[in-house]
Amino acid sequence: MFRGLFAFIYFLGIASHLCAFEIKEVTSPGGIKAWLVEEHSIPFTAIQINFKGGSSLDRAGKRGAIHFMSALLEEGAGELDASGFAEELERLAAYFNFNIYDDSLTISAKFLTENRDEAVSLLRMALIEPRFDLDPIERVRNQILSILNSNKKKPQKIASETFYRKAFAEHPYGSQKEGTIKIVSSLTQKDIRQAYRDVFARERVFVSAVGDIDELEFGKLLDKLLMDIPVGGKSLPNPAVYSEVTGYNLVDFDSPQAVVFFGHRGIKLGDPDFFAAYTLNHILGGDGFGSRLMTKLREKNGLTYGISSYLANWDGAELIVGQFSSLNESVVEAVKILRFEWQKISSEGVTMEELRDAKTYLTGAYPLRFDGNARIAGILTGMQMRELPVSYISTRNSNIESLALEDLKRVAKKFLNEKDLYFVVVGRPVGKFSGN
Amino acid sequence: MYKLFLAFLFLQIGSSTVLAAENVSTFDLNNGLKVVVIEDHRAPVVVHMLWYKVGAADEETGRSGVAHFLEHLLFKATNRLKAGEFSSTVERNGGSDNAFTSWDYTAYYQRISSDRLGLMMQMEADRMKNIRLTDENIGNERKVVLEERAQRIDSNPGALFSEQRQAVMYMNHPYGIPVIGWRHEMEQLNRRDTLAFYKKYYAPNAAILVVAGDVSPADVKKLASRHYGSLRPTIGLLERKRVLEPPHLAERRIVFEDERVAQPYVVRSYLVKERNAGNQGEAAALTMLAELLGGNQTTSVFGKALQIKTKRALYSSAFYSGLSYDETSFGIIIVPSPGRTLGQAEEDLDEVIKNFVRDGVDEEQLRRIKMQIRASHIYAEDDVFGLAKAYGSALTSGLSIADIQSWPEKLSSVTSAEILTTAELLLDKRKSVTGWYKNQDDKGGN
Numbered sequence: 001m002f003r004g005l006f007a008f009i010y011f012l013g014i015a016s017h018l019c020a021f022e023i024k025e026v027t028s029p030g031g032i033k034a035w036l037v038e039e040h041s042i043p044f045t046a047i048q049i050n051f052k053g054g055s056s057l058d059r060a061g062k063r064g065a066i067h068f069m070s071a072l073l074e075e076g077a078g079e080l081d082a083s084g085f086a087e088e089l090e091r092l093a094a095y096f097n098f099n100i101y102d103d104s105l106t107i108s109a110k111f112l113t114e115n116r117d118e119a120v121s122l123l124r125m126a127l128i129e130p131r132f133d134l135d136p137i138e139r140v141r142n143q144i145l146s147i148l149n150s151n152k153k154k155p156q157k158i159a160s161e162t163f164y165r166k167a168f169a170e171h172p173y174g175s176q177k178e179g180t181i182k183i184v185s186s187l188t189q190k191d192i193r194q195a196y197r198d199v200f201a202r203e204r205v206f207v208s209a210v211g212d213i214d215e216l217e218f219g220k221l222l223d224k225l226l227m228d229i230p231v232g233g234k235s236l237p238n239p240a241v242y243s244e245v246t247g248y249n250l251v252d253f254d255s256p257q258a259v260v261f262f263g264h265r266g267i268k269l270g271d272p273d274f275f276a277a278y279t280l281n282h283i284l285g286g287d288g289f290g291s292r293l294m295t296k297l298r299e300k301n302g303l304t305y306g307i308s309s310y311l312a313n314w315d316g317a318e319l320i321v322g323q324f325s326s327l328n329e330s331v332v333e334a335v336k337i338l339r340f341e342w343q344k345i346s347s348e349g350v351t352m353e354e355l356r357d358a359k360t361y362l363t364g365a366y367p368l369r370f371d372g373n374a375r376i377a378g379i380l381t382g383m384q385m386r387e388l389p390v391s392y393i394s395t396r397n398s399n400i401e402s403l404a405l406e407d408l409k410r411v412a413k414k415f416l417n418e419k420d421l422y423f424v425v426v427g428r429p430v431g432k433f434s435g436n
Numbered sequence: 437m438y439k440l441f442l443a444f445l446f447l448q449i450g451s452s453t454v455l456a457a458e459n460v461s462t463f464d465l466n467n468g469l470k471v472v473v474i475e476d477h478r479a480p481v482v483v484h485m486l487w488y489k490v491g492a493a494d495e496e497t498g499r500s501g502v503a504h505f506l507e508h509l510l511f512k513a514t515n516r517l518k519a520g521e522f523s524s525t526v527e528r529n530g531g532s533d534n535a536f537t538s539w540d541y542t543a544y545y546q547r548i549s550s551d552r553l554g555l556m557m558q559m560e561a562d563r564m565k566n567i568r569l570t571d572e573n574i575g576n577e578r579k580v581v582l583e584e585r586a587q588r589i590d591s592n593p594g595a596l597f598s599e600q601r602q603a604v605m606y607m608n609h610p611y612g613i614p615v616i617g618w619r620h621e622m623e624q625l626n627r628r629d630t631l632a633f634y635k636k637y638y639a640p641n642a643a644i645l646v647v648a649g650d651v652s653p654a655d656v657k658k659l660a661s662r663h664y665g666s667l668r669p670t671i672g673l674l675e676r677k678r679v680l681e682p683p684h685l686a687e688r689r690i691v692f693e694d695e696r697v698a699q700p701y702v703v704r705s706y707l708v709k710e711r712n713a714g715n716q717g718e719a720a721a722l723t724m725l726a727e728l729l730g731g732n733q734t735t736s737v738f739g740k741a742l743q744i745k746t747k748r749a750l751y752s753s754a755f756y757s758g759l760s761y762d763e764t765s766f767g768i769i770i771v772p773s774p775g776r777t778l779g780q781a782e783e784d785l786d787e788v789i790k791n792f793v794r795d796g797v798d799e800e801q802l803r804r805i806k807m808q809i810r811a812s813h814i815y816a817e818d819d820v821f822g823l824a825k826a827y828g829s830a831l832t833s834g835l836s837i838a839d840i841q842s843w844p845e846k847l848s849s850v851t852s853a854e855i856l857t858t859a860e861l862l863l864d865k866r867k868s869v870t871g872w873y874k875n876q877d878d879k880g881g882n
Contacts, residue, residue, distance in 0.1 A: 041478065042817045083744060086734035090804040093811030112811055139743065142773060143750050150698040155591065254695070257586045288532065289511065289523040299520060302579025305587050325587045357528050364530010368481055368547055372818045 021370070023380065023390045026215050028222035034207040035380045035390070036218050039373060043113040045211030048377035049127075049225070052204040052315075052385055054104045056172035057234045059194065063172070064179015065187050068144060069195040070100040075136035077125035082136045085126070094119040096126060102173055103315040104385065105199050110374060113212045120221055127200070128228050132192045141184060148181050155253050155426040159261035159323070162251060163424045167263075171240035173317055201233025202226060208380035210373040239316030246419065248433050251426040258331040258427025262309075262338070263321030264420040269313050269386065275399040276411040277320075278311060282362060283354050284345050284416075285309030285322050290357070292341050297324065303334040320416075332431035335423060339435050343418040349409030363397040460827075461653040462837055465661060467669045468641025472827050472837070473656045474648035476820045482550040482649035483821050485543055486560050487828040489644070490637035492615040493539040493678055493761070501617020502633050504537040505581055505625050510544065511535075512573045514566040519573065522559055529555065539611055540761040541832035547821065550650040557663035564638050564667060574627050582623070585616050593694040594873070597703075601871045604688050605705055605765060609681050641669035644831045648824035678762055681707065687865040693876040700874040701751075702781045705767040707867045708858075711758035711843075713836055719758035720846040721854040722766055727805045728797060728855065729788075730754025730768060735801065738768070741788050748776055748784050759833045766862070778872045789862045797852035806848050813844055 024036045055066045074089070074096055075082040089096065094111040107127070111119035151157040161176055168174030178184070205226055209218050242265050253259075267277045285293040285308050297303045309322030326334040350358075370376050383392060423433070459475045492503045512519040526533040531548025546556045589595045599614050606612030616622070645664065647656050684707055711719040730738040730753040742749035751771040757764065768789075772781040816822060830840045861867075 039478070042814060044811075044814055044818070046818075083734055083740070086732060087804065090732060090735055090808060093808045095815075110815065112814060139747065145774075146699045146750055146771070153696045153698045256590050257583070259591075288527050289520065290527055295520070298580055300576070302576040302583070305580060305584040325583070325591070327583065327586060357524065360530055361527040364549060365532065367479070367549075368530070368532070371479055371481060371820070374818065 021210075021376070023393075024215060025390060026219060026222075028219040030223040030227045032205075032207070032222045032226055034209065034218070034222055035384065036208070036213070036215060037210040037373075037376060037380070038212075038214060039210055040212050042373070043212050044110055044373070045113065045116065045209055045213045046108070046110045046374040046377045047207065047209045048374075048381040049107040049109070050206045050381045050385055051105045051199055051201065052103065052206065053199060053201070053233065053236050054101045055177035056102050056237045056316075057195075057198045058172055058177075058179075059198070059234070062183065062187065062191055062195070063175055064144070064177070064184045065191045065195040066105070066199055067100050067177045067179065068140065068184065068187055069132070069192045069199070070098050070105055071140050071144070072132055072136055072192065073098045073126050073130050075140065076131040076133050077122075078129040078131075080125070081131070081133060085122070088122055092119050092122065094122065096123055100177060102177065106381075108374060108378065110211075116213070116217075116221075120224060124225050127225060130196065132189055132196070134189060137189060137192065141187070144178060144184050145181060148178055148184065151176070151178075155255055155257075155259040156323070158251055158253065159259045159424045159426045162249060162426075163261045163263065163321070163422070166245045166249065166422065166424075167243055167319065168240045168317065169243060171317075172237060173240045173314055197230075197232070198234035200229050202229040202231050204233060205229070206381050206384040208377045208384070210377040210380070237316060240314070242317060242319065244420070245422045247422065249422070249424045250429065251424065252428065253426045255427055256327060257325045258328050258425050258429045259323070259325050260331065260335060261321065261323050261424045261426075262421055263312070263319050264417065264422060266311055266313065266318035266320045267415055268318050273407070273411045273415070276403055276407045277415050279355070279358050279362060279400060279403055280345070280350065280408055280412055280415065281309055281311055281320060282358050283350050284341070287365075288361070292345065293322075293338060296337050296341055297326075297334055301333075301337070303330050303337070307338075328428050329430050331425065331427065331429045332433055335425075335433055336435075339418050339421065342416060342421065346412050346416040346418060349405065349412050352405055355403065355405055355408060359400055359403070362400050366397055460837070460841075463653075463657060465640065465665050467665065467667055468639075469643055469645060469660070469664050469667070470831070471645045471647070471656065471660050472831070473651060473653045474646070474820065474823050474827065475651065475653070476648065476817075476823075477650050480550050480650045481547065481820075482553050482556075482647060482651055483545060483547050483824045484553060484556040484560065485545040485646040485648075485824050485828050486564075487541050487543045487644040487646065487832050488637060489541060489642050489676065489832050490633075491538050491540045491542055491832075492613065492617075493610040494637070494676060495610065495613075495633070496629075498621060499625070499629050499633075500613045501581065501615075501622040502625055502630055503542055504616055505577070505622070506630050506634055507535050507537045507542050507544075508577050508581060509569055509573060509630065510563050510567060512577070513568045513570075514563050515568060516562055516566065517559065522563065525559065526556070531556075537615055538829075539615060541829065543828055543832075545824075553647065553651060553656070554659050554663065557659055561663045561667060564640070564643070564664075567634065569627055569631065571627060574625075574630070578622070578625055581616065581625075582619070585619060585622065589614070589616060590619075593692075593696045596694065597692040597871060597873045600690060600692055601703065601705065601869055604690055604871075605707060605869045607681060607684070608679050609762060610678055611762065636670060636673070639670035639673065640664060640667045642673055644828060646824045646828045646831075648820045648827075676761065681763060684867045688869045689871075690869065691872045691874070693874055695875060695877070697873060697875040697878075699750075699771060700778055700872070700878055701769055701771040702778050702785065702870065702872055703767060703769045704782075704785060704868055704870045705765040706862060707763055708756070708766045708861065709758075710760040710762065710764040711830075711833070711835060711839070713834055713839055716758070716839060716843060716846050717854070718858065720843070720850050721858040722756050723758060723847060724802070724805065724850045725855050725858050726754040726756040726766065728801060729792065729859075731805065735804075737792050738770070738788055741791070742770065742784055746784075748773055749781065759829050759835075761832075761834050768862075778874060782870065782872075789859070793856065793859050793863065797855055799852065802852060802855075809844065809847050
């Protein structure tokens with residue numbers, strides 16, 4: 001057996017490992033604050049720009065406008081129409097990725113050092129002078145409508161959408177960010193421009209850069225990119241109220257497998273028990289092949305290809321949710337085992353060995369996240385949005401290392417409750433589900 | 437360029453990546469194991485990947501799915517480890533692990549702190565020779581792969597369509613059989629067949645080890661010799677030779693209907709050459725052709741003609757990957773705009789190809805694409821996992837290190853004339869399969 005031989009050495013090294021890169025907090029000449037990691041070994045730079053406040057800033061009756069707008073940001077800007085913009089991006093071999101989430105709009109950009117000035121000018125145009133021409137509006141509208149139509153026939157989508165609608169009702173977290181066919185069909189250029197003004201607010205921007213750029217150049221870049229974005233923007237939404245819905249919601253769908261989406265209320269990121277809950281979830285249904293749910297459902301009984309659960313945290317809500325698929329004939333048994341495991345961990349907590357293994361995994365996996373300039377830039381901007389200090393990277397693991405068995409037991413009892421679970425099942429399950 | 441739409445893509449195209457030669461070194465052990473070391477010292481992390489030169493295309497007739505099934509079973513017990521202990525040991529050491537199977541290879545990998553490389557090698561070498569399978573393992577894991585098939589293929593009409601098209605494309609070669617297996621054959625997978633496959637192909641002389649990250653070639657050599665050096669090779673293992681395709685003399689067409697289809701589309705694929713050792717010229721031209729025709733939604737030939745100018749398509753793309761042991765395919769997909777039928781979409785497809793062959797290559801566009809390819813090799817250095825994967829998949833597809841390292845040069849030296857010559861292949865539909873993907877309720881299907 002190899003077990004035990006190497007198991008405990010790892011986290012001793014972590015703090016020094018992470019000193020491999022140095023994070024500088026910089027302020028541009030114009031006063032924009034950002035984080036920088038200089039990494040000159042490869043001649044390119046990755047930048048991550050996030051605006052706090054994402055698709056949940058959608059105005060009443062305009063659900064989908066912000067998502068629509070974000071899909072149009074590289075469809076023409078300044079002097080360039082959609083084709084001109086795309087050709088310029090291609091010529092510079094730069095990449096701009098615009099993504100929209102419930103609580104943020106994110107821009108991941110990378111460009112070669114040799115093309116930096118031109119690439120930054122192009123990105124500036126997309127951020128400050130997007131055109132929102134009618135032609136691309138219609139083209140992208142048809143693509144979004146096609147996706148919305150397809151989503152209606154995807155069991156995974158039906159399951160998660162149903163779950164969140166029941167969980168959060170009228171709050172934006174309760175509906176899909178793409179909007180509905182009816183609303184997307186009716187959105188106008190004016191709505192798109194409004195959506196842009198609602199999201200692009202300079203006081204809500206967070207930036208990091210990792211790569212072949214120094215502090216002075218980065219300062220200039222920040223001012224060039226962001227100083228002309230106005231201050232303002234629509235005020236951020238109120239927190240969502242979780243409906244505390246329980247039981248089962250069966251959605252008929254003709255497919256060999258049933259898709260199950262489940263969950264209940266969660267825990268806030270800043271809660272003193274957050275790391276205990278995070279570790280608990282890892283043991284119950286987290287990454288990898290070793291979680292209790294994976295072991296019981298897949299390894300021991302062959303009831304699913306995979307199951308996982310995770311803490312889902314928004315700026316204004318928190319849940320623990322999970323998902324799996326199982327043949328219609330076996331899904332009732334799979335849910336029964338899931339409920340049993342949920343109840344068991346809640347009443348008994350975890351074993352010493354499980355806690356020890358979870359600690360070495362979670363603390364060891366953390367530094368592996370920092371692999372590559374773009375990944376690091378993404379993490380650093382995320383930290384700024386959560387108002388975490390630079391030093392968090394070297395102290396984060398101690399939150400996990402200091403957990404005691406009693407902490408997990410206490411938090412399991414408080415946080416996990418099998419009776420509170422809500423299940424959405426999409427398929428044609430054979431048999432009857434039991435419990436609450 | 438609307439990202440969500442990429443869900444339609446089957447293969448992400450692009451020039452597979454290489455690294456400056458000075459960062460890559462290679463050596464062979466006496467038992468035939470080839471080792472590739474890729475150095476990247478920016479973070480104290482290593483990727484350890486063991487690639488076997490065997491995949492689904494090497495299965496015996498009637499045993500489809502056995503290569504992938506075996507991949508799952510390598511996470512069960514060995515003489516030294518309990519079932520599941522491989523992964524739990526990796527996790528306990530802060531790493532993550534997984535495996536994947538294709539027609540041409542089966543690969544196992546771990547990402548972990550670089551000081552754990554020896555442990556990874558010790559465990560990986562152990563399971564190359566010492567797995568112990570019970571009938572219970574077989575029974576349970578067979579259920580798991582059947583669930584996997586149900587989730588990834590049977591619940592996904594696009595995947596079913598792709599499986600059907602592939603089966604029609606290859607009239608004789610095993611690429612026509614899905615990697616995961618046909619359900620009725622998967623249900624029959626047993627211990628005896630699985631172990632026979634294991635004993636024959638899981639050997640150092642059928643494997644390639646790729647170690648990438650914060651390591652030195654000398655250390656890797658020492659560790660690899662210690663852990664893998666004593667493994668016995670399979671005697672008499674020959675170079676892989678699969679049955680070949682006969683001449684394709686008739687255009688093939690399929691119509692796939694499923695009530696879960698919301699968005700109809702048409703896909704055409706052609707049987708074409710793959711990258712071959714010492715002979716990558718045609719594959720390089722095909723790679724550039726795919727980029728020119730359908731690499732970018734807004735600037736490519738298809739995108740410009742059908743999405744921007746005439747608005748006849750919601751989405752279009754051309755795709756080709758030369759990484760394949762035997763002959764591969766070149767594909768084109770057109771998703772028609774509302775109101776356009778699949779018949780019209782197919783006419784559009786043919787018309788754009790015809791016009792391209794007539795009008796020739798836009799030199800400006802070709803220059804931009806070559807710039808992107810040059811840049812992609814710089815960006816690739818940021819992704820050590822991707823580099824390890826690129827080397828492993830190329831080496832198990834029959835290429836040499838020299839082939840991998842000369843590939844960027846091959847791509848940048850492709851001429852417009854060579855691209856046009858390969859484009860003419862697309863005019864011959866006898867080597868093609870055209871598939872319509874639709875809902876039975878689609879009145880506008882034809």
